[in-house]
Amino acid sequence: MTRRGFLAGVSLLAMTAAAGAVTPRYLESTSFGPDTVHDLARDLAAQEFTARAKVPEPWLNLTYDEYRKIWFDVDNAVWSGTDLPFQMDLFHPGLYFPRPVEIDVVEDGQAHRLAFDIDLFTGTDDAPKLAVDETMGYSGLRLRHQFEGETKQREFAVFQGASYFRAIGAAQAYGLSARGLALRTGDPDGEEFPEFIRYWVVRPAPGDPDITVHALMDSPSVTGAFRFQITPGLAAEMRVDATLFPRVDLDHVGIAPLTSMFLYDQTNRPRFDDFRPAIHDSDGLLIWNGAGEMLWRQLANPTELQVSSFVDEGPRGFGLMQRARRLSDFADLEAHYQDRPSLWIEPEGDWGPGVVRLVEIPSDKEIYDNIVAYWRPHAVLAAGSEHRFAYRMIWTDEVSSVPPPRRQDVARVIDTHIGQNFDRDRTIVAIDFAAHPALDVPELEGQLDGIAVYVASGQAETSAGILQRNPETGGARLAFTFDPGDSRTVELRAQLFRDGAALSEAWLYRWTSHDA
Known part of the structure; x- marks a missing residue:
């Protein structure tokens, strides 16, 4: 029986919904246990990769404006009209999302696959009228929660497109994204984008503080089983358990990849004719390495692709941070860049040797994500093997009541200014460190007493x-100041010490002659 035919007979499997709402329907039900996704990923890896079918051509040909004229009616959300602490919305396919994904609701050991129903959506009066057939499905999902002190449920996490997902804390605006896996990012032969092809969302119980999402990944080179335990709040927290099954030897894998946007700030301001002093979702890569150092790598927007690798063993954490937190840092009343989250990755267990890799891609518009950061293991992930990575993700503002784990005995870098000196014969760098007890010393002859500068x-x-x-x-x-001379690239490092002990993060930057 075709999917269209089966849809006509599934009303007995309908879920509870608010009065007057369209009820999401189930397509079929199968058993679900702790090893279900793991087993599916392992079995899928033993098969030849097959690309999923695309949705009908009219859906693929939607323009950006047409796509936005159709949206999910939140009154029809999964678990709408219940006393559950979460609700789930669905996204229609088309435009940037050509291949639908399957979405299941898990309850009492059963996975109930959701049927695609255009009646769950609404839109403008001039929204395109598109036919629906058996190739249709959803492109992703959105989770909502009622935050403390609020009367309505509000979104805090989205899974949509390849293996992309993102989240926000209660007072934040969407910014950078994460991915399940990155493959060959920045390589000359091009990048491969694994996709989450199926999701299982576990029905929460009343009073549950978190919600669990399972995902099955597939691509020509690898499959994967993912489990996300997501806790909304002032900061959004995710505990991720990922098991990978390579189809081929993987020598360039990105674990816990982060994707962001950096156009300009006071390090490269002269390149952009814009009324705003800065435009970025993130302004630096922070690393707490296995040796205990806190490294701050100021982001750049180069005119040529550049890659930086920070060799490490057993990293304690890394993340793309947004430290500019004042409206005046951006002077943008609509984009709310100052409210966009920092994202910190905390590995669970020993990840062994590898590098934190930073890829910076040239960009001339704020609509493009041009920053990627991830952990690249030193060892090749061999075909036919199994590899597990677990980590914690914290979507935060870094200085709230839910700061990411980090050393507290060193001062943070909060701003960087770079430009020509008065005589235009050298480049000057000014680095601002946050207020910190370690820096609370008197000035002596224009310098802070007893602090050594490196x-x-x-x-x-x-x-x-x-x-x-x-x-x-x-x-x-x-x-x-520094004089680059004939150097096209200059690596810079600066840090504060007292008696050989670090008082600040280590500030790092790659200056290029094209930045001016």
């Missing part, structure tokens, strides 16, 4: 650096 570069001559109190931030500002 500034270095392997490609350029640098000045010794001047460390002064910044009266606006209450912290310290380190300023130094």
Whole structure:
């Protein structure tokens, strides 16, 4: 029987919905247990990869504006009209989402697959009227929750497109995204994008603080079983358990990949004619490496692709952070860049040797994600093997009551300014460190007393650096100059010490002659 034919006879499997709402329907039911997705991924890896069918051509040909004229009616949400702490909305396919995914609701050991129903959606009066056939399905899902002090449920997580997903805390606006897996990012032969092809969302019980989503991944090179335990709140937290089954030897894998946008700030402002002082979802890569160092790599928007690798063993955490938190940092009343989340990855268990890899892609518009960061294991993931990675994700503002785990005994980098000096013969760098007890010392002859400044570069001559109190931030500002000479690329590092002990994060930056 075709899916269309089966849809006509599934009303007895309908879920409870609010009065007057269209009831989401089940297509079929199968048993579901702790190993179901794991077994499906393992079995799928033993088969030859087959691309899923696309939705009908009219859906693929939707314009961006036409796609936005159709949207899910939240009155028809899964678990609408119940006392459950979560509701789930669905996304229609088309445009950027050519291949539908399957979505199941799990309850009492049974997985109930949702049928595609266009009547769950609404739209504008001039929304396109499109036919629906047996190839149709959803393109993803959105989770909503009633936050403390609010009367309505509000979204906090979205899974849609390839293996992309994103989340926000209670007071945040959407910004950077995450992916289930990255393959060959930045390689000359091109990147492969694995896709989540099926989701299982576990029905929560009244009072549950979190919700669980399982996902099955597939691609020509690898399959995977993922489990997300998601807890909304002031910060959104996800505990991720991922098991990979390579079809081929994987020598360039990105674990816990993050994708963001950095157009410009005060490091490369002259390149952009815009009224806003900065445009970015993230301004730096933060790494807490296995040796205990806190590394801050200021992001760049180069004119040529550039890749940075931070060698490590047993990383304690890494993430793309948004530290600019004032409206005046962006002067944008619509985009709310100051409210976009930082995202911290905390590995569970020993991830062994590898690198935190940062890929920075040239970009001229804020609509493009051009920053990617992930963990790249040193060892090849062999075909026919099985590899498990577990980690915690925290979508936060970094300084709220839910800060990511990090060293508290060193001052954070909060801003960087780069430009020409007065005589236009050297480049000056000014680094602002946040207020911190370690920097609360008197000034002596224009310098903070007893604090040693370390500034270095392997490609350029640098000045010794001047460390002064910044009266606006209450912290310290380190300023130094360098002369790149004929160097097209200059790697820079700066840090504060007392008696050999670090007082600040290590500031890192790759300056290129094209940045000016």
